[in-house]
Amino acid sequence: MTEKNRTEIATLGEFGLIHHLTDNLPIGNVETKYGVGDDAAVLQFGDEQVLVTTDLLMEGVHFDLVYTPLKHLGYKAAMVNLSDIYAMNGTPRQITVSLAVSKRFCIEDLEELYEGLKLACKSHHVDIIGGDTTSSVTGLAISITCIGTAPKEDVVYRNGAHDTDLICVSGDLGAAYMGLQLLEREKTVFAGQKEANPDFAGKEYLLERQLKPEARRDVVEKLRSAGVRPTAMMDVSDGLSSELLHICSQSKTGCRVYEERIPIDYQTAVMAEELNMNVSTCALNGGEDYELLFTVALADYEKVSQMDGIRIIGYVTKPELGCALITRDGMSEIELKAQGWNPLKD
Amino acid sequence: MTEKNRTEIATLGEFGLIHHLTDNLPIGNVETKYGVGDDAAVLQFGDEQVLVTTDLLMEGVHFDLVYTPLKHLGYKAAMVNLSDIYAMNGTPRQITVSLAVSKRFCIEDLEELYEGLKLACKSHHVDIIGGDTTSSVTGLAISITCIGTAPKEDVVYRNGAHDTDLICVSGDLGAAYMGLQLLEREKTVFAGQKEANPDFAGKEYLLERQLKPEARRDVVEKLRSAGVRPTAMMDVSDGLSSELLHICSQSKTGCRVYEERIPIDYQTAVMAEELNMNVSTCALNGGEDYELLFTVALADYEKVSQMDGIRIIGYVTKPELGCALITRDGMSEIELKAQGWNPLKD
Numbered sequence: 041m042t043e044k045n046r047t048e049i050a051t052l053g054e055f056g057l058i059h060h061l062t063d064n065l066p067i068g069n070v071e072t073k074y075g076v077g078d079d080a081a082v083l084q085f086g087d088e089q090v091l092v093t094t095d096l097l098m099e100g101v102h103f104d105l106v107y108t109p110l111k112h113l114g115y116k117a118a119m120v121n122l123s124d125i126y127a128m129n130g131t132p133r134q135i136t137v138s139l140a141v142s143k144r145f146c147i148e149d150l151e152e153l154y155e156g157l158k159l160a161c162k163s164h165h166v167d168i169i170g171g172d173t174t175s176s177v178t179g180l181a182i183s184i185t186c187i188g189t190a191p192k193e194d195v196v197y198r199n200g201a202h203d204t205d206l207i208c209v210s211g212d213l214g215a216a217y218m219g220l221q222l223l224e225r226e227k228t229v230f231a232g233q234k235e236a237n238p239d240f241a242g243k244e245y246l247l248e249r250q251l252k253p254e255a256r257r258d259v260v261e262k263l264r265s266a267g268v269r270p271t272a273m274m275d276v277s278d279g280l281s282s283e284l285l286h287i288c289s290q291s292k293t294g295c296r297v298y299e300e301r302i303p304i305d306y307q308t309a310v311m312a313e314e315l316n317m318n319v320s321t322c323a324l325n326g327g328e329d330y331e332l333l334f335t336v337a338l339a340d341y342e343k344v345s346q347m348d349g350i351r352i353i354g355y356v357t358k359p360e361l362g363c364a365l366i367t368r369d370g371m372s373e374i375e376l377k378a379q380g381w382n383p384l385k386d
Numbered sequence: 387m388t389e390k391n392r393t394e395i396a397t398l399g400e401f402g403l404i405h406h407l408t409d410n411l412p413i414g415n416v417e418t419k420y421g422v423g424d425d426a427a428v429l430q431f432g433d434e435q436v437l438v439t440t441d442l443l444m445e446g447v448h449f450d451l452v453y454t455p456l457k458h459l460g461y462k463a464a465m466v467n468l469s470d471i472y473a474m475n476g477t478p479r480q481i482t483v484s485l486a487v488s489k490r491f492c493i494e495d496l497e498e499l500y501e502g503l504k505l506a507c508k509s510h511h512v513d514i515i516g517g518d519t520t521s522s523v524t525g526l527a528i529s530i531t532c533i534g535t536a537p538k539e540d541v542v543y544r545n546g547a548h549d550t551d552l553i554c555v556s557g558d559l560g561a562a563y564m565g566l567q568l569l570e571r572e573k574t575v576f577a578g579q580k581e582a583n584p585d586f587a588g589k590e591y592l593l594e595r596q597l598k599p600e601a602r603r604d605v606v607e608k609l610r611s612a613g614v615r616p617t618a619m620m621d622v623s624d625g626l627s628s629e630l631l632h633i634c635s636q637s638k639t640g641c642r643v644y645e646e647r648i649p650i651d652y653q654t655a656v657m658a659e660e661l662n663m664n665v666s667t668c669a670l671n672g673g674e675d676y677e678l679l680f681t682v683a684l685a686d687y688e689k690v691s692q693m694d695g696i697r698i699i700g701y702v703t704k705p706e707l708g709c710a711l712i713t714r715d716g717m718s719e720i721e722l723k724a725q726g727w728n729p730l731k732d
Contacts, residue, residue, distance in 0.1 A: 047493040049521075058519050060493065061500050065514050069479045071535075072513045081515035083480065083533070086432015094516065094531055096484035100523035133415050134429065138442035138529055147393040147406065154407050167418045168411050169427035170440065173404050175395075176527075177446035183484055183529035185440055187429070189417075 077290070078198050079127040079274050080188065089195050091188040093124035099179035107223045110149055112251045114156025117182045120277065122164050123255035123330045125188030127275040129196040129264075132255075134169045135161065138183040140176035153182075164257060194269075196334070201272035201291035205335040205356040208270075208344055210259045212303040213280055214319065217326025218311040219243075219250025245307045253330040259350070260332070266343050270334035279325040282378035283333050285363055291335075294361040297354035297376070299368045324365070324376075401724075423636070424544050425473040425620050426534065435541050437534040439470035445525035453569045456495055458597045460502025463528045466623065468510050469601035469676045471534035473621040475542040475610075478601075480515045481507065484529040486522035499528075510603060540615075542680070547618035547637035551681040551702040554616075554690055556605045558649040559626055560665065563672025564657040565589075565596025591653045599676040605696070606678070612689050616680035625673040628724035631709055633681065640707040643700035643722070645714045670711070670722075 052060055062076040073089065074082040080093035097103060097117055105113075118135060125132040137157060141150065150173075161168055166186070226238035240247060256275075263270065272287050280302070288295050302323050312319035335356055336344055344350055354366075364373040398406055408422040419435065420428040426439035443449060443463055451459075464481060471478040483503060487496065496519075507514055512532070572584035586593060602621075609616065618633050626648070634641050648669045658665035681702055682690055690696055700712075710719040 045492075045494050049487065049489070049491065049493055049496070052493065054519060057493070057496070058517075061496055061519070062514065062517070065504075066508075067513050067515075068511050069513050072480055072515055075513060075515040076517070081480070081482070083515075085434045085436055085535070088431045090431055090436065092480070092482060092515065092531070092533065094482040094484050094518055094529070096486050096518050096520060096527065096529050098486045098520060098522050098527065101486070101521050134418055134427070134438070136427070136438060136440040136531060138440050140442050140444045140447070140527065141395065143395070145395065146391075147395055147398065147403070148391055150395070150403070150407060158411075162412070165414050167413050167415050167421060168408065169413075169418055169421040169429075169438065171404075171408070171422070172440055172442050173400060173407070174442060174444060175447050176444050178524050181442065181444065181486065181527050181529075183440070183442050183527075185438070185482060185531040187438065189431070 074197070079124040080130070082128070082195055084192070087192065089190050089192050091125050091128050091130045091190060091195070092185065093121055094183065094185040095121055097182045099181070104227070105180070106227055108251065110152040111156035114153040115160045116251065116253055117184055118157050118160035118166070119253050119255050120330060121184045121186035122160065122166065123275045123277070125186055126255055126257055126260045127273055127332060128188070128190065129194050129260060129270065129273060130188040130190035132164055132166050132186050132188040134167045134187045136169055136185045137171035139171070139173045140181040141173070142176045142178055142180065145180065164255065196270050196273040198272050198274050198287050199290040201287050201293050201335040201356045203293060203356055203358050204338050205271050206338060206341060206344065206352050207284070207295060207297060207333070207335050207354040207356060208350050208352050209276070209280070209303065209331055209333050210256050210350055211329065211331040212305045212308065213276065213329050213331060214312070214323035214326045215246050215249035215305050215308045216253060216328035217322050218308045219246035220328070221315060222246055222311060223250060243307055243311060245305060246311055250328065253328065255330060256332045262347060266347070268336055268340045268343050270336055273332060273334035276329045276331045276333050277327060279327040279378070280333065281324045281376045284376060285378050287333070287335065288356070288363050291356070292359050294357040294359050295354055295363045296357055296366055298366050301351060301353040303351045420543070425470040426476070428474070428541055430538070433538065435536050435538050437471050437474050437476045437536060437541070438531065439467055440529065440531040441467055443528045445527070450573070451526070452573055454597065456498040457502040460499040461506045462597065462599055463530055464503050464506035464512070465599050465601050466676060467530045467532035468506065468512065469621045469623070471532055472601055472603055472606045473619055473678060474534070474536065475540050475606060475616065475619060476534035476536035478510055478512050478532050478534040480513045480533045482515055482531045483517035485517070485519045486527040487519070488522045488524055488526070491526065510601065542616050542619040544618050544620050544633050545636040547633050547639050547681040547702045549639060549702055549704050550684050551617050552684060552687060552690065552698050553630070553641060553643060553679070553681050553700040553702060554696050554698050555622070555626070555649065555677055555679050556602050556696055557675070557677040558651045558654065559622065559675050559677060560658070560669035560672045561592050561595035561651050561654045562599060562674035563668050564654050565592035565594070566674070567661060568592055568657060569596060589653055589657060591651060592657055596674065599674065601676060602678045608693060612693070614682055614686045614689050616682055619678060619680035622675045622677045622679050623673060625671040625724070626679065627670045627722045629679050630722060631724050633679070634702070634709050637702070638705050640703040640705050641700055641709045642703055642712055644712050647697060647699040649697045
């Protein structure tokens with residue numbers, strides 16, 4: 041046998057690796073409108089644009105069953121895929137669900153998981169159309185593919201932002217990450233004692249954001265009914281910084297974001313203080329918020345500034361200005377870096 | 387905590403479990419034409435029927451990297467999904483690929499895997515449109531979703547077989563299973579010695595069938611150009627017996643299959659003899675052949691009986707006659723049982 045080269049995956053990171061493996065993939069079918077590189081791929085069938093997104097969740101990497109009830113896991117696994125379809129300004133229609141389960145799991149466990157999947161699908165009018173159930177040597181793996189639709193002119197990509205566009209975000213950021221920190225802190229209690237009483241009082245919102253995220257159909261609908269079409273959009277799964285950099289690099293722009301404008305819930309701020317963490321850092325890099333980050337034309341300022349639950353956090357600039365955060369005191373600019381959650385790091 | 391019931395998954399088996407979890411799933415969207423229960427789900431977008439199938443392959447369950455080169459693994463992982471689309475009489479168009487990899491793997495490994503994926507896709511004019519790459523605590527997981535298309539009137543389900551239809555199968559059966567037996571036998575050689583020389587002479591076909599299966603686009607095209615539309619069809623992934631029982635139960639029919647008509651390659655027969663196994667049992671229960679099993683109206687007898695590489699192996703009966711194999715001597719009937727590969731068994 042000849043020795044072959046060995047380059048560690050960690051040297052590239054998740055996005056680098058995907059880019060490395062999928063760069064320049066040939067597209068041969070006329071109905072393939074957009075392949076790798078956005079929240080979902082875009083296909084054209086008849087007059088309809090069909091959106092396809094997929095996620096693979098692995099036990100021990102994406103979830104910890106010590107503190108994640110299976111029903112919540114099923115709910116979240118579906119929700120994160122629906123969120124990707126909304127992030128394209130589409131409507132999710134169907135999902136397929138593949139499970140790999142070790143002998144540790146029983147039928148009642150899978151029933152619980154399915155309860156969560158069904159609940160998420162029911163509230164978003166999505167059909168479960170198929171899947172695969174098999175065994176695993178260790179742990180649980182969940183792979184979900186979601187199919188959505190959108191009229192052709194409605195699909196919003198990451199690459200449509202322009203200089204002077206406003207940057208908006210729905211809801212608030214950092215709470216899901218704080219929820220994770222809280223659960224990890226109380227994990228020893230869960231694991232150690234049967235009659236444990238983990239201390240969650242006053243932090244229910246953080247837990248809900250981590251364990252039961254909601255895909256923002258309401259935001260997509262609100263924008264549509266107000267006649268606002270985002271120029272670029274994606275969901276916040278890896279952290280605001282990371283997503284902003286995606287939009288700016290794909291749109292070939294820069295951006296300025298005001299630290300003081302980043303929406304943060306009271307419980308998030310309290311928890312960050314308890315943990316001696318900078319709350320803005322948590323909001324910028326936390327991830328798993330599943331809020332929508334989008335840009336709109338400056339002309340839509342009036343409309344979006346009056347929308348409940350939508351915050352204008354900054355603006356798009358020419359690319360040579362780079363991507364930066366304007367600090368709370370307004371005195372300095374800090375270059376934005378993607379320090380979001382990296383599932384491939386050591 | 388209340389004690390909850392615990393029913394072991396093995397008590398239901400793969401199909402029982404999927405049925406248990408997905409029975410009576412509500413279908414709410416008008417474009418969802420067919421959900422769980424066939425080789426692929428069927429959606430309707432415009433005039434086009436869109437087929438969706440998905441598979442999750444786990445290391446240690448579906449493949450053994452001791453004797454499976456990563457390029458072959460990628461090729462096979464794509465091929466088994468394309469096969470599901472052909473089994474609906476459709477044309478595969480796109481796949482998404484999700485990978486979960488442990489630190490054992492390096493970038494060069496994933497490049498090899500992708501080489502195989504790309505090769506399979508290239509030869510079937512399929513675009514890789516997206517996916518997900520993440521880490522895994524142990525081993526490799528591969529989840530592929532394939533999207534295909536078919537004109538509405540072309541889609542062939544498992545449930546369309548009728549009394550007196552002819553049962554046909556492409557290629558030959560049992561070779562992939564014999565290839566697996568051969569690889570398992572020689573595995574100790576692979577694992578133990580660096581300069582090992584596993585004994586594969588004269589058995590190359592078996593290895594190819596196991597490590598490099600080919601989805602039968604040619605068969606679908608041949609039938610189409612001859613004007614033969616199968617009444618029911620599926621691919622042979624779990625074994626001929628298991629698939630026949632699926633078609634018969636979903637079509638509400640019985641069947642008779644002639645043992646002497648089951649197509650078996652010479653190398654398969656030799657290997658079965660070496661291993662002291664009944665070759666018909668291997669062909670009936672082996673699995674992973676990825677041949678097409680289909681039924682046609684009796685009126686198509688002339689056409690299919692003259693097709694190269696297609697064998698008529700029996701006929702469909704009324705349901706009360708059950709499903710049986712007519713033995714080689716023509717003297718007795720043996721009830722068909724699904725003893726194919728069960729990925730959920732102990």
